[in-house]
Amino acid sequence: MHVTLVHVHVKPEHVADFIAATRENHLASVAESGNLRFDVLQQAEDPTRFVLYEVFRDAAAAAAHKQTAHYLKWRDLVAPWMAEPRQGVAHHLLCPAFVLP
Numbered sequence: 001m002h003v004t005l006v007h008v009h010v011k012p013e014h015v016a017d018f019i020a021a022t023r024e025n026h027l028a029s030v031a032e033s034g035n036l037r038f039d040v041l042q043q044a045e046d047p048t049r050f051v052l053y054e055v056f057r058d059a060a061a062a063a064a065h066k067q068t069a070h071y072l073k074w075r076d077l078v079a080p081w082m083a084e085p086r087q088g089v090a091h092h093l094l095c096p097a098f099v100l101p
Helices: 012-029 059-065 069-081
Strands: 002-010 035-042 049-056 082-091
Touching: 002 012, 002 059, 002 069, 012 035, 012 049, 012 069, 049 059, 069 082
Parallel strands: none
Antiparallel strands: 002 049, 002 082, 035 049
16 A cells, blocks of 8 residues: 655645645546545645645555646646645555455
8 A cells, every 4th residue: 555645835825726626636536446545635724735645555556646647737737836845755554454455
């Protein structure tokens, strides 16, 4: 299993644009065969900060995600809206125990 938390800080004037573009990317991402979870979180105290919680079956599925048309479109569209470069941090899922079918 491949888990990444992507931390994003968006310029205040682009928050609504970012949400719309990210929702579109989310919908296409959850349809990918290797995707197990793709959550989009907005920080309560600072609405310009987001976390994307991405879980893919394995590293190959995560790499394939980064080659999809919807991801490439999202990446290029949102880049100028970011207050700083996004940061992806890899994690190991410990709990709950998750058994792949």
